[in-house]
Amino acid sequence: MRLPLLQFRRAFSAKKLVYSQYGDPAKVIKLEEFEETKPGNNEVAVRWLAAPVNPADINQIQGVYPLKPPMPAVGGNEGCGVVTALGSGVNNMEVGLLVIPSHAGIGTWRTCGVHAATDVDAVDKDLPLDFAATLQVNPSTAYRMLKDFVDLKPGDVIIQNGANSAVGRYVIQLCRMWKIKTINVVRARPNLTLLETDLKSLGADYVVTEEQLLKEFRGKFKNIKLALNCVGGRSGLLLSSLLAAKGCIVTYGAMSKQPLQLPAGPLIFKDIRAVGFWMSPWYLVPENTPKRKEMHQELSEMYKRGELKCPLFAKNSIENYESALNTAQTEFHAKQMFLF
Amino acid sequence: MRLPLLQFRRAFSAKKLVYSQYGDPAKVIKLEEFEETKPGNNEVAVRWLAAPVNPADINQIQGVYPLKPPMPAVGGNEGCGVVTALGSGVNNMEVGLLVIPSHAGIGTWRTCGVHAATDVDAVDKDLPLDFAATLQVNPSTAYRMLKDFVDLKPGDVIIQNGANSAVGRYVIQLCRMWKIKTINVVRARPNLTLLETDLKSLGADYVVTEEQLLKEFRGKFKNIKLALNCVGGRSGLLLSSLLAAKGCIVTYGAMSKQPLQLPAGPLIFKDIRAVGFWMSPWYLVPENTPKRKEMHQELSEMYKRGELKCPLFAKNSIENYESALNTAQTEFHAKQMFLF
Numbered sequence: 001m002r003l004p005l006l007q008f009r010r011a012f013s014a015k016k017l018v019y020s021q022y023g024d025p026a027k028v029i030k031l032e033e034f035e036e037t038k039p040g041n042n043e044v045a046v047r048w049l050a051a052p053v054n055p056a057d058i059n060q061i062q063g064v065y066p067l068k069p070p071m072p073a074v075g076g077n078e079g080c081g082v083v084t085a086l087g088s089g090v091n092n093m094e095v096g097l098l099v100i101p102s103h104a105g106i107g108t109w110r111t112c113g114v115h116a117a118t119d120v121d122a123v124d125k126d127l128p129l130d131f132a133a134t135l136q137v138n139p140s141t142a143y144r145m146l147k148d149f150v151d152l153k154p155g156d157v158i159i160q161n162g163a164n165s166a167v168g169r170y171v172i173q174l175c176r177m178w179k180i181k182t183i184n185v186v187r188a189r190p191n192l193t194l195l196e197t198d199l200k201s202l203g204a205d206y207v208v209t210e211e212q213l214l215k216e217f218r219g220k221f222k223n224i225k226l227a228l229n230c231v232g233g234r235s236g237l238l239l240s241s242l243l244a245a246k247g248c249i250v251t252y253g254a255m256s257k258q259p260l261q262l263p264a265g266p267l268i269f270k271d272i273r274a275v276g277f278w279m280s281p282w283y284l285v286p287e288n289t290p291k292r293k294e295m296h297q298e299l300s301e302m303y304k305r306g307e308l309k310c311p312l313f314a315k316n317s318i319e320n321y322e323s324a325l326n327t328a329q330t331e332f333h334a335k336q337m338f339l340f
Numbered sequence: 341m342r343l344p345l346l347q348f349r350r351a352f353s354a355k356k357l358v359y360s361q362y363g364d365p366a367k368v369i370k371l372e373e374f375e376e377t378k379p380g381n382n383e384v385a386v387r388w389l390a391a392p393v394n395p396a397d398i399n400q401i402q403g404v405y406p407l408k409p410p411m412p413a414v415g416g417n418e419g420c421g422v423v424t425a426l427g428s429g430v431n432n433m434e435v436g437l438l439v440i441p442s443h444a445g446i447g448t449w450r451t452c453g454v455h456a457a458t459d460v461d462a463v464d465k466d467l468p469l470d471f472a473a474t475l476q477v478n479p480s481t482a483y484r485m486l487k488d489f490v491d492l493k494p495g496d497v498i499i500q501n502g503a504n505s506a507v508g509r510y511v512i513q514l515c516r517m518w519k520i521k522t523i524n525v526v527r528a529r530p531n532l533t534l535l536e537t538d539l540k541s542l543g544a545d546y547v548v549t550e551e552q553l554l555k556e557f558r559g560k561f562k563n564i565k566l567a568l569n570c571v572g573g574r575s576g577l578l579l580s581s582l583l584a585a586k587g588c589i590v591t592y593g594a595m596s597k598q599p600l601q602l603p604a605g606p607l608i609f610k611d612i613r614a615v616g617f618w619m620s621p622w623y624l625v626p627e628n629t630p631k632r633k634e635m636h637q638e639l640s641e642m643y644k645r646g647e648l649k650c651p652l653f654a655k656n657s658i659e660n661y662e663s664a665l666n667t668a669q670t671e672f673h674a675k676q677m678f679l680f
Binding site for chain 2: 066232237251252253254257259260261262263264265266267268269270271272273274275276277278281
C-alpha cells in the first residue's frame with residue numbers, strides 16, 4: 001500500500017525551472033521534478049524560499065547576456081533559502097541559516113538544491129523574504145556604485161538618470177542616509193508630479209526631466225562628483241557634462257539602447273572619466289568577500305530600521321512560471337518573484 | 341653721437357608677441373618691443389631661439405581654450421632657448437644651458453624673457469631646435485598616453501585614430517621601439533597608399549580606414565588594451581568596441597567635434613573605461629617632476645639615435661607673425677614655427 005507515500009512525495013517533490021537552449025524564456029524554460037540528494041563534502045542542502053525574475057535572468061535565457069552557465073541550466077541568479085543539511089567538512093554554516101547566493105549563476109529557480117558551501121552566504125535571518133531574495137543585486141549595485149568610484153562626503157551631490165528604476169530608488173535612499181544630495185533625472189510623463197512625490201518620499205532632493213535639467217541645473221551645482229547612468233545616449237552626455245573636474249560617470253545599464261555619449265572637452269580638460277559597473281563579477285573577486293559581508297550586513301540593518309524600502313513583487317508559484325516569465329518581459333514595472 | 345647705439349639697440353631689441361583681448365590671433369596679436377631686464381632672485385634670463393605655433397596656442401588666443409593666462413599675455417606655450425644670465429639663489433642652472441618651459445603658459449613667442457628658474461627645464465644641449473622646441477607637447481603626450489593608463493608589454497596591440505597627426509606619428513615610433521603593435525586608423529583619401537607607406541616607414545604595423553577596420557579587424561586581435569582617440573564621435577565608438585576586457589580609451593582630441601561614443605555592453609560587461617589626457621596640467625603636478633626629466637631624457641636620446649623623426653616646420657621671423665598665424669589656422673598640415 002504505497003499510495004500515501006507516493007502522494008506525499010509528489011506534494012513535496014523537488015522542482016526546478018531548467019533551460020537547455022536559448023530562446024524565449026516562457027518557451028524554453030521547462031519545469032522539472034528531480035530527486036533530492038544529500039549534500040556531499042563541502043556542500044550544503046538549501047530549501048529555496050523565494051527568487052525574483054530579474055531582467056538579467058531573462059536576457060541570460062535569451063542568450064544575450066554575457067553570463068552563460070553550462071546547459072542544462074537552472075534559471076535565476078538571486079534568491080534566498082534555508083540551509084536544511086550540511087555535508088562533511090562544512091564548518092561555517094548551520095542548519096536553519098537564511099542564505100543567499102554568494103555570486104550569480106548557481107540557479108535559484110528551484111525548490112531546493114545541493115550547493116557548494118561557498119556558493120551561498122548567510123544573511124540576517126530576520127529579513128523578510130522579499131528583501132533577502134533581492135539583496136544581492138539591486139541594493140548592492142547602488143551601494144557599490146556610491147562607494148567604489150569617487151570619495152563621497154556628506155553634502156556632496158550626485159546625479160542619476162533612470163532614477164525610478166529599482167537601483168535608482170536604492171541610490172536615493174542610501175544617499176538620504178549618507179547625507180548626499182541627489183539630482184534624479186526621469187522621463188517626462190503625464191503623472192510626473194506623482195512620481196516626483198514618490199521619489200521625494202524616499203529622500204530625493206531634486207526630481208527633474210532632461211528638459212528641466214538643461215534649463216535649470218547647468219552651473220547650479222559646482223561639485224557633482226558622480227553620475228550614475230542606466231540610460232546611455234544623449235542622457236549620458238547631459239549627465240557627464242554636469243560633472244565637476246575629476247568626476248566620474250558610472251554606466252550600469254543602457255535602457256535607450258544607444259551608445260553612451262561623452263563630451264570631449266570635460267574628458268580632456270576636466271579629467272572626467274567613464275567606467276562601467278556590473279555586480280556579478282564583483283562577487284567573484286576573493287578580496288571582495290569581507291566587503292560583501294559588510295555591505296550585506298549594513299543594508300540589512302538599514303532595512304530592519306525601516307530606512308530602506310524594497311520594491312513590491314507579484315508572487316508566483318513555480319508551476320505558474322510561463323505567466324511569470326511573460327509578465328516580466330511585457331510589463332516592465334510588474335516585478336515578478338517565485339515563492340517556492 | 342648716439343646713433344650707432346640706437347641702431348644697435350634696435351637691431352637686437354627685445355620683442356614679444358602679445359595679446360590683450362581674445363579674438364582672431366592674426367588681429368589681436370601685437371608685436372611689441374620691450375626693455376630687457378636682469379633676472380632677480382630665483383630667476384633666469386632666457387634668449388628664446390624657437391617656438392612652434394600649436395593649435396592650442398591659437399585656441400588660447402581665441403579664448404576657447406581652458407588655459408587663460410592673465411592679460412596682457414605673451415603667446416606661445418612651448419619653445420626652446422638658452423640661459424643667458426642667472427639671478428641670485430639659482431643653483432641648479434648655468435649660463436648656456438638649453439631650456440624648454442617646464443609647463444604651459446609662460447609665453448614663448450618672444451626673443452628673450454626673464455622667468456622663474458622653476459619655469460624652465462634644462463634639456464640635452466645637442467638637440468636640434470625643431471625637436472627641442474617641440475619636445476614638451478607632442479612626443480611627451482604620446483609617451484605618457486602609452487605609459488600611464490595600461491601596462492603595455494612587448495607584443496601587445498594598441499589602436500589609434502588620427503594616426504597621421506603629430507602625436508599619432510610619435511605614438512607609432514614609440515611603439516615600434518617598445519615592440520608594441522599599432523593599428524592606425526586614418527580617413528579614406530585619394531592618396532591612401534602614399535600615407536600608408538609613410539606611416540609604415542615610421543613603424544606602423546597596420547594602416548586602415550574605418551571601413552577596412554569594420555570589415556577586417558573585428559575579432560582579429562584579442563588583446564587590444566589601449567585605444568588613443570583624437571577624433572571622437574563614431575570613430576571612438578569603433579575603437580572602443582575593439583578593446584579587450586579592462587581596456588582603456590584615452591581621448592586627447594576631438595577633431596570630429598562630436599561627443600565620444602562608447603558602447604554600453606563593453607563598458608558594463610568588459611569593464612572598459614574612458615579617460616582623457618591633457619599634457620599641460622600633468623607638468624604642474626609636483627610628483628611628476630622626476631618622471632618629466634626621465635621622459636624628456638629618454639625621448640632626447642631616442643631622437644639623437646635617429647629613432648624618432650620630428651615633423652617639418654615652416655620657419656617664420658617674429659615680424660612675420662600675421663602670416664604665420666594665418667597659415668597655422670588655414671593650412672592644418674603646414675606646421676609653423678618662429679625662429680627668433
